[in-house]
Amino acid sequence: MSRPGLILKLRCPDQPGIVAKIANYVAGHRGNLVEFNQFSDKLGAKFFARLEIETGDLDVEADDFIDGFGTLGRSMHADWHFRRLPYRMRTAVLVTKTDHCLNEILWRTQLGELPVEITSIIGNRPNCRPHAEHAGIPFFEIDMDADKDAGFAEIRRLIEEQNVELIVLARFMQILPDTFCRDFAGRIINIHHSFLPAFIGANPYQQAYQRGVKLIGATCHYVTADLDAGPIIEQEVERVHHFHTPTDLVRLGRNCERTAIARGIRYHVHDRTILDGHRAIVFPD
Amino acid sequence: MSRPGLILKLRCPDQPGIVAKIANYVAGHRGNLVEFNQFSDKLGAKFFARLEIETGDLDVEADDFIDGFGTLGRSMHADWHFRRLPYRMRTAVLVTKTDHCLNEILWRTQLGELPVEITSIIGNRPNCRPHAEHAGIPFFEIDMDADKDAGFAEIRRLIEEQNVELIVLARFMQILPDTFCRDFAGRIINIHHSFLPAFIGANPYQQAYQRGVKLIGATCHYVTADLDAGPIIEQEVERVHHFHTPTDLVRLGRNCERTAIARGIRYHVHDRTILDGHRAIVFPD
């Protein structure tokens, strides 16, 4: 949406009349609902919604519209979040050696598919520096081998200094400290190169080869302190055959990884994801 | 939904505050919105919605709730339709020789996946009679070879006599007369054994073989007087290779046909489809 607008994400206990209340608030201020997705989770007695609102005809300032929602939101015991449009999310991309996910992100960003502003590319290896330089994005090489704690402290410093809102692990081959995961909860997206929860941990393509699976996959998920167990945003698979070596699986898997991470980031930066414990609600576009 | 309820389908010009108005009407009578899908078609300036409403707590009779909606519906220049739940749609299945689509429909109906009541199976060949008998459904063999007009008149008579609401062409190898298509517009679903609009007309698998496509497909669509050009509800594809003969394509295509027709019927009988000219809005479940 290029016109001025708002995205509202909301999560609350399920209760009668929620949709009417929310829609009334929007219509009462002459907001124009462009898109309204909701999900009444009958099993969990929870309600989730995402609204995209054109605000050109609002009868109040957008700030007042946002403030005013608080009364309703609190009465519904909701968590909610407004985002002003147009918007580009400040994003740091963390990499190690392989560049295919980074490339995909850069390409889609340049094309305008991903509304992000990449503030920095941070690598614990120098391999991706040329990509960063070509794209005109600062590259920071951080040594994680000598002192891992110092490395993560440096990453944290960079991220905070640059007001980074989203951290993308684009095949970043380091396990994040628990505190890091907690402090940036819901703001770190990882791509795991397997169809989770199969093949957690190292060398999933080698594991997949040995297990003789007929489909390989990739999983884009939020990072939590529990390794490879965070809420899944997107998964993608590709068919493989007995004649594919582990090297072939790596090659074919790159397709899955690129697709899954691109969609996962897209859903996140468009506020199309809402966390629900171990699960992620996703309203795809 | 097994509890008493209503499904409301609605189509109207796009206008401010629609969602609020509809949701207010429902909430105002203590209806419980279980599911609310809508689509604001900005290109066509149209609005489409489907609501699933639990009515156990309604403050009026369901009939009055339905009647009362008229004032709002007319004010929005809407077309709308209410369905009372639970519901089983009276359905006639038309067949010729092959039985795979019929089998799929029977099996899913018995399993409770498709809320239909099959009133009759009508064939212009006797091949599917045993399936009908095993399922305890009346089978009518109609001769279309001697006098096609008389055949369709007989089909029409059966359908009207049995208050059939949905006519499924489950590989029925006869072209319907224009008047038949018009009189039952939006109530006839066909499965075409190609990925439409590719391979319109006869022998699509032979055509697909000759063209050397790498994916074959099937298309479930509403029938209009314009052959194979009605609004598409669902499509399914399967990968094929050079070594597949036309006979293999027929075999593999059956999988696509069964999946596409089962989903297409499901979406229709759950009122998850709304027609929009040559297109079908589908809110899948």
Added chain:
Amino acid sequence: MSRPGLILKLRCPDQPGIVAKIANYVAGHRGNLVEFNQFSDKLGAKFFARLEIETGDLDVEADDFIDGFGTLGRSMHADWHFRRLPYRMRTAVLVTKTDHCLNEILWRTQLGELPVEITSIIGNRPNCRPHAEHAGIPFFEIDMDADKDAGFAEIRRLIEEQNVELIVLARFMQILPDTFCRDFAGRIINIHHSFLPAFIGANPYQQAYQRGVKLIGATCHYVTADLDAGPIIEQEVERVHHFHTPTDLVRLGRNCERTAIARGIRYHVHDRTILDGHRAIVFPD
């Protein structure tokens, strides 16, 4: 292949000139190679092949052709197997309550897609008896609750008595004893209702729901004493969303299960699978 013929499956250490040796043997006796699939596994230094041979013009009897191959086969340190065509494999289907996989197998068998002769349907619950009776196949209800060992002894007796060559576990909800797995190694096919190795064990759809995966799947595999860890023949997946309940996953998963088991059986009975430790070589058609 409806004309008289042979299928040869072969597995041996990789070595120079294998293809020439095998092809020479066939051509030397005027066998007509209809299909010749092979796989040189460079990682494992093994060779696998499947040949489909029309034998109408053989210069010797088929028995002599088969016998004569022994000299070559032994010289290559091969394991090999000949199958005479046309062929229908004697197959027992084991079930519990759900019938969708059984239905799929019966339907495809009747259609001629699966060259099997179903000798018996064996259930530890009576639910599938009507299907068996309708198909004219003997149904044996075996009580597994009172005495599991006695139950499996009875199954074994039936299978041996009927010269069963293939045992299909079509959602048979009992864990097979190790000795049973070993005695029928390579001749038992199971469908597991998850995308293995994810969600091993009970209630995979419930597990999938809780994990919040975006794709569910089914796995057709050979049964070994190691639960859900036998060589995989085929896998199938379907996309799911946050609004799908565990009940929905069961419904959607049935599609995957039916497709995967039908293909898995097809590949096995056409001798398109060759075991290689924990993996299965599959030459699909």
Added chain:
Amino acid sequence: MSRPGLILKLRCPDQPGIVAKIANYVAGHRGNLVEFNQFSDKLGAKFFARLEIETGDLDVEADDFIDGFGTLGRSMHADWHFRRLPYRMRTAVLVTKTDHCLNEILWRTQLGELPVEITSIIGNRPNCRPHAEHAGIPFFEIDMDADKDAGFAEIRRLIEEQNVELIVLARFMQILPDTFCRDFAGRIINIHHSFLPAFIGANPYQQAYQRGVKLIGATCHYVTADLDAGPIIEQEVERVHHFHTPTDLVRLGRNCERTAIARGIRYHVHDRTILDGHRAIVFPD
């Protein structure tokens, strides 16, 4: 394959003993068959094969091995072609404005996935020049607006001067002259942004939107004088919904286009395709 070797592609009338003859020739000179794909087309009475041969142990020079095959090849009335490995195919990429297919090709080439040497990028618009420059590949802007014949003459001159073996139309928005198609028959690969044969011609995504299809696709094919009707190498599809505008279809379609063109080129440069009239035999890896 990085070790010295040969790829042999062959097409001939089907006849007894072909596999034995070919395999004997290879084994007779101590060639090591790494991969041997063949296809006996019973409908067309034709035989197709692709062999990958390690030549480290050949008892003759590779040239003599190739020459010597002629006697056998001619006796079988075959067309055949040898390729020496390792090999990088000299390739010209033709573009107009959009860069996603070009980007994909460049990225996969740099990664070593595509064994091509891109001799030049030729555009009838300047948009892709920066990509060429970043990749260190000569960019030639050819004006096609003023004089289309002169433009194609210039392209032909470049291609011949640079000994180009493969011409890739990576969203090149110009119709090639018939003579050009004929002169480079089997050496021009195009990506069409629809699931052919649906939506031939201009604006396929707009056509797809209006038709209301539920899957969109892309087709990689050899170019012939018959527009969009050349032999298909690869097709890819993606699911779409009613809420996707034509602009969304363009965005989603790019994924299909990139995947299909990358696979199509890969199959061609690895000699995994054999033309058979309007169809392409493809032995995928």
